[in-house]
Structures are given as C-alpha cells and as structure tokens.
Amino acid sequence: MTTPRRRLARTLSSVELARAYTTCALLSVFGSYAIGAFTSAATRNTIIAALCVIGIGILWVRRDELSPLRVAPSTLLAFLAWTLASTVWSTASTATLKSWAALAGYAVIAIVVGHIRDTLQTVRALGDALRILLAASLIAEIMSGILLDMPFPFLGIQGRLATGGPIQGLFGTRNMLGLIAVIAIITFVVEWRSQSLSAAVAIPSVVVAGTLALFSASPTVLVLAAVVGVASVALVMVRQAPPARRGPLQWTIGAVVLAALIAAAVFRQRIIAVLDAGSDFNTRVDLWTTLLGYVQQRPAQGWGWFGLWNDDLYPFNSINYFTNDHHGSALNAFFDTLLQVGGGGLLLFCLLGGVALVRSWLVASVRRSVVYAWAPLVLVTLAVDSVFESFTLVGAGWFLLVLCALRAGQSRSWRENIDAVQTSSTPLPDR
Secondary structure (H helix, E strand, O other): OOOHHHHHHHHHOOHHHHHHHHHHHHHHHHOHHHHHHHOOHHHHHHHHHHHHHHHHHHHHHOHHHOOHHHOOOHHHHHHHHHHHHOOOOOOOHHHHHHHHHHHHHHHHHHHHHHHHOOHHHHHHHHHHHHHHHHHHHHHHHHHHHHHOOOOEHHHOEOOOHHHOOOOOOOOOOHHHHHHHHHHHHHHHHHHHHOOOOOHHHHHHHHHHHHHHHHHOOOHHHHHHHHHHHHHHHHHHHHHHOOHHHHHHHHHHHHHHHHHHHHHHHHOHHHHHHHHOOHHHHHHHHHHHHHHHHHHOOOOOOOOOOOOOOOOOOOOHHHHHHHHOOOOOOOOOHHHHHHHHHHHHHHHHHHHHHHHHHHHHHHHHHHOOOHHHHHHHHHHHHHHHHOOOOOHHHOHHHHHHHHHHHHHHHHHOOHHHHHHHHHHHHOOOOOO
C-alpha cells in the first residue's frame, strides 16, 4: 500500500511536475511586474516563496541524481554569501535581509529549473512563456492605445502605440520590454534552428518580439541588437572553424572585442549622438558622478544590499536629493553593485558573469547543437544591458544570469574532474 509520503515523493520526482513547475516558474518570474500590478507585491512574493519551497522539495527527492559539488556555481554562492554578510554593516539591516531573501529566492528557482530540465527543454519552456507574455503585452497596448484610447495606469501603460511609442507592455518600463524582446528573439531563433519549433510559429514570434522592441523606443535596444548580432556571427565563425584554428580565432575575437570597447569609450559622444540618447546619457553621467562620492566613503563593503532602491533609505534618498530625481536604481548594474556591496561584491559579481560567459562560449564553440549558443548570447545581452540598467541584479535578469551560470558550470567545470575521480574510485558491487 502506498503511503502519503511515497505518493508525495513520487509526485515531486515526476516528469509532469518538472514540466509544470518550469512553466509556472518562468511565467511568474518574467511576469512578476504584471502579477504585482494586477494583485499586490505580497501576492507576487508569496508565489515566489511557494515556488522556492516546491523547488527545494523537488531537489530533495532527486538528491541521489545530484552531485553536491555541482548544485550551484561557487561564484554564485560566494556572491550570495557576501550580500548576506552586508546585513552586518547595512544602514537598514532588516531591509537588506528582505532584499537578500528575494535575491536568494530567484536564484533557488533558477537552480531548480537548471537541474530538472536540460538546455533544450529550458529554451522551449522559456520560448512558450515569452510568447504568452509578449502577446499579452501587445494585446494590452492595442487595447490601451488604439481600441479604448486610454491609459492603464495600474500597469504603467500610457496608450502610445498609435503614436509610435514608447510602450512598455507588461514589463513596467520600455527598457525592460526592450531587453525581454531581445532575449525572446534569441530564444525563438535558437528554437527554430534546433528544429524544436516550426517556421510557422518561430517567424511570427520573432516578428512580434521585434515589433515590440521597435515600439519600445528604447535606445538600448539598438545597442543590444547590434552586439548580439556581432556575437552571433563570431560564434558561428568559431563553430564552423576546424578544431586546430579555433584557439587562434578565439584570441583574435577577444582582441577585436577589446579594441571595440576602447573605440566605444573614445568615440562615445559620437555614438550617443547617432543613437539620439544624449539626454539619457547625461542623466546617467550625473547620477554616476554623484554615486561615486558615496562609494568613496565605503569602497570595500558598500552600504548594504537592497537591490532596487528605496527612496526612504540612505544613501539612496541622499543621491536622489542631490540629482533632483527619483531614480530606482543606479541605471548600471556594475555601479549599483559597487555602491551596495563595495569592491568585494563587484569582483564577485563580475566573476559570476565573466566565468559563466567564458565557459558557455567555449561549450558552444565545440558542441554541435545550436541550442548551446543560447546561454552565451543571453549572457552577452545581460552584460551589455548592465551598462545601461540594473535589471541583472533583480527579478528576471538575475534569474537568467543564475540559470546561464548553472548551465555553463554543468557543461564545463572543475567539478567534472572531481566527480569523474570519485566515480572511477567507487568500487563495483559484488555480484
């Protein structure tokens, strides 16, 4: 007779629950702004907490399938430990603890998804979730901007579709919509090229995502699209090169990237003029200049982890006072990390993203399936977007960073050697 505990364990370890959990998790993470707008922040937080509890239960019943050394990347654990330690010197320890819980919660969900679904299954599930959310965003914008001709204030939708934008859909801001649209295009194309999605579905999906990106009128979209396009071409060149030529080609690409970064820094004013983003850039420069003054007061440890800024807490209220604005972030993930958790936290954050990017790029260079190109291209997108926004530190951006880092660590990690040694040294059972 099956006991309730065994039935629960069987349910938690089932393929059906893994599929349903992944779909619910992706819709909740990427639709978190809409969930909060339609209901409340408490409802959104409860959903995320419930997903964490269920996810931990799933990993627990599958513990025999997991290697303790490969549950999570060491760089991720180090960054989470550092941000948690910041409660000690934070200006508001309770707020820091709550913000850290949110950071850890999204990381737990990403870890669970990364372990219960393979890369192709994850890409397919993400593609389905983004198709739903982007279609809903387009419908909401059509309703607001054309059919009803009235804004939806609770969603932040201004009804500007008929005038060419900017629009933000169900994602809160036009820049967030632009980022999600670019990630969606990457996902849809990878689905199509891996033959897991027909052209009849993939092409309209790309068109919808591209249309929303265009109407978002986000200046970062052009930069993201250009960089992702160049990265895609470079990755194709590496993948098609003979094995003997891949090493020199990789170093050449690295040198070109370094030269491009230097050129972008030298000619930044001209680039800004071409993108017609002068006012946005000046706003950011004023903010970053003011912010660096507070960084100098606590360069190593920062002011404590808060994620999105709370205008009632120091130093965020002071920064907004001197910039005469109401910023909700530093508009740069690297400056935000430096302000909140200092140079130590910034180093760990860069290691987390940098190691994941190098690992995933090397894996995509040698694996035949095009699905392995998804992780490095998403990481490139997040890295570039982090220069203009702080989305990578919270919500969907942070979730994607953790998921891609986990994927990279599963395919190319020093833990593989340890696991291999442990496997080879385990004696065979007597027969």
